[in-house]
Amino acid sequence: MALAQPVLTKRIPTPPFGNMADRKTVSYEQFVASDGYKGLHRALSMTPKEVVDLVKASELRGRGGAGFPAGLKWSFLPPEDGKRRFLAVNADESEPGTFKDRMLIDFDPHVLLEGIAICMHACRLDTAYIYIRGEYHHQREVLEHALKEAYEHKIFGDGSMLGKINELSPNCYIHRGAGAYICGEETGLLESLEGKRGWPRIKPPFPAVAGAFGRPTIINNVETLAMVGPIVLNGADWFKGMGKGRAEGVPASVPASFGPKLFGISGHVNRPGVYEENLGIKMSELIERLGGGMRNGKKFKAAVPGGISMGVLSTDQYDAELDFDIGKKYACLGLGTAGVIVMDEETDMVAVARNVARFFSHESCGQCTPCREGSSWIYKVLSRIERGDGTTRDLDMLLELSGSMGAMPGTTICGLADGTNWAVRTIVNKFWGEFESRVKKERYVSLAVAGTR
Amino acid sequence: MAWITKNSGSATVARRDEPYLTDEMKAKAEREILPRFPTKQAATIPLLHEIQHAYNWIPMQAIEELAAYLELSASQVLDTATFYEEFFLEPRGEYTVWVCRSISCELMGQDKILRAAQDKLGIEPGQTTPDGKFTLMHVECLGSCGTAPCALVGEKLHECLTPESFAKILDETK
Ligand SMILES: Cc1cc2nc3c(=O)[nH]c(=O)nc-3n(C[C@H](O)[C@H](O)[C@H](O)COP(=O)(O)O)c2cc1C
Ligand code: SF4
Ligand code: FES
Numbered sequence: 001m002a003l004a005q006p007v008l009t010k011r012i013p014t015p016p017f018g019n020m021a022d023r024k025t026v027s028y029e030q031f032v033a034s035d036g037y038k039g040l041h042r043a044l045s046m047t048p049k050e051v052v053d054l055v056k057a058s059e060l061r062g063r064g065g066a067g068f069p070a071g072l073k074w075s076f077l078p079p080e081d082g083k084r085r086f087l088a089v090n091a092d093e094s095e096p097g098t099f100k101d102r103m104l105i106d107f108d109p110h111v112l113l114e115g116i117a118i119c120m121h122a123c124r125l126d127t128a129y130i131y132i133r134g135e136y137h138h139q140r141e142v143l144e145h146a147l148k149e150a151y152e153h154k155i156f157g158d159g160s161m162l163g164k165i166n167e168l169s170p171n172c173y174i175h176r177g178a179g180a181y182i183c184g185e186e187t188g189l190l191e192s193l194e195g196k197r198g199w200p201r202i203k204p205p206f207p208a209v210a211g212a213f214g215r216p217t218i219i220n221n222v223e224t225l226a227m228v229g230p231i232v233l234n235g236a237d238w239f240k241g242m243g244k245g246r247a248e249g250v251p252a253s254v255p256a257s258f259g260p261k262l263f264g265i266s267g268h269v270n271r272p273g274v275y276e277e278n279l280g281i282k283m284s285e286l287i288e289r290l291g292g293g294m295r296n297g298k299k300f301k302a303a304v305p306g307g308i309s310m311g312v313l314s315t316d317q318y319d320a321e322l323d324f325d326i327g328k329k330y331a332c333l334g335l336g337t338a339g340v341i342v343m344d345e346e347t348d349m350v351a352v353a354r355n356v357a358r359f360f361s362h363e364s365c366g367q368c369t370p371c372r373e374g375s376s377w378i379y380k381v382l383s384r385i386e387r388g389d390g391t392t393r394d395l396d397m398l399l400e401l402s403g404s405m406g407a408m409p410g411t412t413i414c415g416l417a418d419g420t421n422w423a424v425r426t427i428v429n430k431f432w433g434e435f436e437s438r439v440k441k442e443r444y445v446s447l448a449v450a451g452t453r
Numbered sequence: 454m455a456w457i458t459k460n461s462g463s464a465t466v467a468r469r470d471e472p473y474l475t476d477e478m479k480a481k482a483e484r485e486i487l488p489r490f491p492t493k494q495a496a497t498i499p500l501l502h503e504i505q506h507a508y509n510w511i512p513m514q515a516i517e518e519l520a521a522y523l524e525l526s527a528s529q530v531l532d533t534a535t536f537y538e539e540f541f542l543e544p545r546g547e548y549t550v551w552v553c554r555s556i557s558c559e560l561m562g563q564d565k566i567l568r569a570a571q572d573k574l575g576i577e578p579g580q581t582t583p584d585g586k587f588t589l590m591h592v593e594c595l596g597s598c599g600t601a602p603c604a605l606v607g608e609k610l611h612e613c614l615t616p617e618s619f620a621k622i623l624d625e626t627k
Contacts, residue, residue: 094596095594096555096556097557098596099597101596102596134537135539135596135605176499177537178501178539178540179592180536180537180538181594193495195492195496195497195498196497197535215491266599267560267601308556341557352556352559355554
């Protein structure tokens with residue numbers, strides 16, 4: 001069922017409710033005039049614990065890729081000890097195919113700031129850092145301006161309506177990254193925030209216990225936080241009335257797919273862009289109704305469900321339902337960021353795999369051997385196949401190599417290796433025929449058989 | 454590839470008398486940057502951005518000055534500076550042209566965009582034009598996949614590029 005009313009795109013004209021050409025940055029006054037900061041005022045009339053419980057009850061899941069329940073994450077914080085605690089807002093958005101946080105910041109920056117303020121109140125966090133990727137120059141300026149407005153209206157700073165938190169005036173700062181995908185990984189982000197190279201940390205300890213500067217830290221994605229204001233204002237049941245919900249017979253302890261979600265569509269469609277829809281929308285519907293259908297009348301061939309780390313959906317998975325259960329049902333890693341990349345019948349899947357492998361080998365931070373060596377090896381093998389110099393054995397090697405990256409728990413520190421594995425393996429597996437037709441069918445006699453001479 | 458390291462043991466550092474980290478920068482750091490963080494080291498990236506903004510690159514002497522200022526070792530600051538692709542430890546052109554090469558842009562024809570830039574500027578990615586005006590770079594996803602192919606010229610994003618529109622943009626960049 002289509003989304004009845006826009007939520008995050010309430011002030012950002014988006015089809016079918018509005019025209020993208022009418023998008024403008026919403027000022028503080030305009031935001032307040034359309035229910036903005038009402039959620040914050042409501043939150044401030046509640047105790048911090050009540051706010052956490054409300055977000056927990058809404059079953060809002062993280063929109064940054066992993067889908068971890070936000071309220072649950074917030075409740076992992078240790079009891080207050082009067083010392084500092086931080087919020088790190090993940091605005092690093094570097095996963096290829098993902099450009100939703102950019103849209104939120106571009107046009108409705110206050111919806112993020114409201115979510116930040118609510119989270120700081122609920123979790124007793126005195127300082128928020130918005131870690132924004134270095135290349136988002138315009139977005140940084142928009143945020144700086146909005147933040148200035150928020151300080152003027154006492155959302156943050158001395159005399160803030162949040163009062164004192166950990167005996168400090170609550171502050172929110174923009175922290176500019178400098179071009180590294182890995183700083184989107186939450187502990188890589190923290191290292192970078194501390195002024196170091198963005199090397200992900202071994203967990204545990206989890207950031208909620210020991211994060212930035214060794215203190216309890218909450219890390220949430222821009223879209224996750226932006227959803228908090230509307231939830232606090234309208235209640236958990238309102239939020240749970242949207243989206244796919246929980247399938248029958250599934251226990252309440254299993255996270256489900258509630259609420260609307262921003263979907264990015266890029267690639268071979270007529271009207272690429274960011275749209276808001278219920279979780280669970282069929283990809284075919286997303287492409288046809290919102291994305292304006294396939295470009296140039298071509299046929300659908302493949303799509304990435306949510307950022308390339310998630311792998312691909314094959315031609316016969318066109319009707320896949322885009323919700324948090326997508327991984328189990330359609331043999332991919334998950335919904336990820338819901339940045340859908342659409343490919344038409346003329347797309348060369350070997351080239352796609354090569355591009356994706358190059359991305360991961362370029363962005364691997366180099367700490368873990370399977371990730372650092374595996375990704376560049378995979379890239380080399382795929383380049384070879386693309387040039388026409390590959391052999392059948394290379395295909396087996398691709399699957400073996402990718403299967404050894406990240407799939408075995410404990411062999412790599414962060415999820416980048418797993419992303420490489422899923423991306424490469426699903427492309428090769430789901431388009432095996434295409435890969436096979438590109439390699440020479442040489443028979444290999446192993447050294448064990450031939451002797452080493 | 455952030456983990457490629459260079460042998461810096463035998464490198465000589467070009468020096469000048471005038472410091473790169475000026476008193477104004479320090480004043481700004483004390484006013485706006487240092488108070489944000491519980492540690493001095495956390496000011497490393499913001500200050501590297503300040504330095505690069507002022508000189509368009511980050512000389513080794515500036516890294517040493519920054520390290521002294523933040524009470525770190527020079528190697529700590531160098532370690533951070535070399536990890537991030539936006540930091541240039543060698544002089545570069547007045548405008549850096551970053552052409553996105555990730556998947557959505559490749560699907561939408563970034564090869565032609567890059568070709569157009571190479572033809573126009575007469576250089577390969579990683580190089581600077583002889584007049585010092587442009588440095589051409591590859592970059593991974595710019596987070597603007599819906600308007601692919603795209604490229605940054607300096608701090609400005611250009612979207613839905615065609616070889617013709619991109620050549621024109623480069624012509625008009627002054
Ligand atoms: C390699 C890698 C890159 C990531 N990049 C991002 C990113 O750019 N933005 C983001 O919000 N989350 C990113 N994540 C997910 C974060 O680690 C983290 O789960 C998320 O920010 C938590 O926020 P959420 O619970 O609100 O989704 C990345 C994860 C990995 C493993
Ligand atoms: S898995 Fe890869 S990116 Fe992640 S910490 Fe290890 S080497 Fe770095
Ligand atoms: S792939 Fe080029 S902007 Fe995302």
